[in-house]
Amino acid sequence: MSPSDVKSFADTPPLRGGAQDVFYAQNNIVPLPVITHTKGIYMWDENGNEYIDASSGPVVSNIGHGNERVADAMAEQARQMDFAYSRVARHQPNIALTDRIATLSGPGYERVALSSGGSEAMEIAIKFVRQYFVATGQPERRHLLTCQPSYHGSTIATLGMSGDEALGDFFDGFGMTSHKVPAPLTYRLPKSHTPESYAKFSLEALEAKIQELGPNTVLAFAMEPVGGLATGCTVPLPAYFEGIREICSRHRIFLIFDEVLCGTGRTGKFLNAHYYPDALPDIVVMAKGLGSGYAPLGATLFPARLVDHLSTLTGFNFSHTYNASPITCATGLAVLDEYERLSLIDNAAAMGDYLRERVWALADEFPIIGDVRGKGLLLGIELVADPVSKEPMAAQFLPTEKIRIHGLNNGLMIYSRRTAGGKYGDWFLLSPPLTITRTECDELMRRLMNTMTGFTKEWEEYE
Numbered sequence: 293m294s295p296s297d298v299k300s301f302a303d304t305p306p307l308r309g310g311a312q313d314v315f316y317a318q319n320n321i322v323p324l325p326v327i328t329h330t331k332g333i334y335m336w337d338e339n340g341n342e343y344i345d346a347s348s349g350p351v352v353s354n355i356g357h358g359n360e361r362v363a364d365a366m367a368e369q370a371r372q373m374d375f376a377y378s379r380v381a382r383h384q385p386n387i388a389l390t391d392r393i394a395t396l397s398g399p400g401y402e403r404v405a406l407s408s409g410g411s412e413a414m415e416i417a418i419k420f421v422r423q424y425f426v427a428t429g430q431p432e433r434r435h436l437l438t439c440q441p442s443y444h445g446s447t448i449a450t451l452g453m454s455g456d457e458a459l460g461d462f463f464d465g466f467g468m469t470s471h472k473v474p475a476p477l478t479y480r481l482p483k484s485h486t487p488e489s490y491a492k493f494s495l496e497a498l499e500a501k502i503q504e505l506g507p508n509t510v511l512a513f514a515m516e517p518v519g520g521l522a523t524g525c526t527v528p529l530p531a532y533f534e535g536i537r538e539i540c541s542r543h544r545i546f547l548i549f550d551e552v553l554c555g556t557g558r559t560g561k562f563l564n565a566h567y568y569p570d571a572l573p574d575i576v577v578m579a580k581g582l583g584s585g586y587a588p589l590g591a592t593l594f595p596a597r598l599v600d601h602l603s604t605l606t607g608f609n610f611s612h613t614y615n616a617s618p619i620t621c622a623t624g625l626a627v628l629d630e631y632e633r634l635s636l637i638d639n640a641a642a643m644g645d646y647l648r649e650r651v652w653a654l655a656d657e658f659p660i661i662g663d664v665r666g667k668g669l670l671l672g673i674e675l676v677a678d679p680v681s682k683e684p685m686a687a688q689f690l691p692t693e694k695i696r697i698h699g700l701n702n703g704l705m706i707y708s709r710r711t712a713g714g715k716y717g718d719w720f721l722l723s724p725p726l727t728i729t730r731t732e733c734d735e736l737m738r739r740l741m742n743t744m745t746g747f748t749k750e751w752e753e754y755e
């Protein structure tokens with residue numbers, strides 16, 4: 293059965309992942325395809341249907357699929373030295389990878405702690421700042437500030453930091469949560485606000501929250517410099533970055549950029565932070581593209597002065613078994629070699645400009661495209677009922693699920709997810725592998741045009 297044969301959940305065959313389905317999204321109207329092989333920007337399912345990986349999974353497969361050089365590096369490392377534990381030994385792949393990341397990240401990020409993904413890397417950032425303040429005699433600093441909406445991961449602590457009102461019941465009387473301040477949204481704003489005035493409003497709200505809590509009780513402010521699923525790739529204005537840097541410095545609060553999704557070259561620079569040289573964060577958190585789907589890898593970047601200072605006091609006392617597994621480190625090095633060999637960061641900037649222009653042109657034809665935002669090859673496309681009023685589509689229509697299905701029917705694997713119960717709008721991500729060529733962009737756009745045609749027709753019938 294192909295996705296197009298299935299019209300409603302009642303027609304679907306039994307759950308395809310068996311008991312595993314309970315651990316992942318279960319509310320899919322059509323079953324998820326079972327992928328059997330992948331190459332470059334393409335994926336194929338068990339029935340031979342071909343898809344372009346239009347969102348790189350959840351924005352992870354930056355170097356594309358089926359890269360032989362990376363596969364060889366992984367196999368070679370597994371044969372030579374599969375594992376050495378970081379609490380009892382040191383190894384060269386760890387040293388080499390952290391040196392490489394520090395070099396690519398530049399001044400201010402000389403020390404790099406490795407981990408198994410974005411949530412762990414984010415946890416390392418917050419455990420570090422807490423330990424730093426405790427070790428330097430400021431144990432009263434215990435509050436974290438983050439944006440509403442936002443996403444920082446799926447461990448208990450990072451869920452608690454994420455700005456998602458839908459998690460209200462889950463956290464009621466349970467777990468650690470951060471204090472939320474308004475995200476610097478740029479599209480659907482309260483009446484009478486422009487993006488500029490809303491950025492100013494968000495900065496004032498941050499300052500007010502710090503004053504309310506007491507500046508000496510705050511650890512850090514963490515934010516996504518380009519949003520992911522939670523804001524549909526919102527890019528805050530430069531004045532916002534200057535403002536948060538000034539506020540955090542004045543109160544001696546750490547500024548943390550969560551670049552799990554937007555880092556590692558996706559927006560056209562190795563770190564998105566490099567776009568704001570006068571407002572660099574103290575700590576940067578990375579993951580996703582660093583392992584590019586070949587191995588689970590995260591990294592937390594710190595300035596040498598902080599890490600070296602802490603090492604003279606208590607050191608950093610937390611680790612995980614797989615923090616810096618040799619195979620993962622060898623994978624990360626091979627991935628970064630491919631970034632260099634294929635000039636992927638420059639390609640992300642060039643193809644990002646090209647795709648953005650093509651998608652905006654599509655908006656002339658499909659007025660349900662309300663906004664196209666993002667940077668480089670990280671684009672969010674917002675779907676609306678009315679582009680003038682920016683009124684979202686009816687929740688019962690399930691727009692994010694419907695666009696996924698029309699994508700599948702037209703050979704596009706699209707990542708879309710209703711976040712915060714759809715409160716802030718509905719969007720999907722266009723973030724193909726950074727290897728994408730202009731011809732492949734054209735093919736992606738042809739499939740997206742067909743996807744939008746099918747989706748619009750269904751929306752018009754529903755209305």
Ligand SMILES: Cc1ncc(COP(=O)(O)O)c(C=O)c1O
Binds near residue numbers: 412443444445550579
């Ligand atoms: C901005 C951001 N932070 C953190 C995470 C968590 O990363 P992981 O899923 O690797 O734990 C994600 C994942 O989507 C993310 O987009």
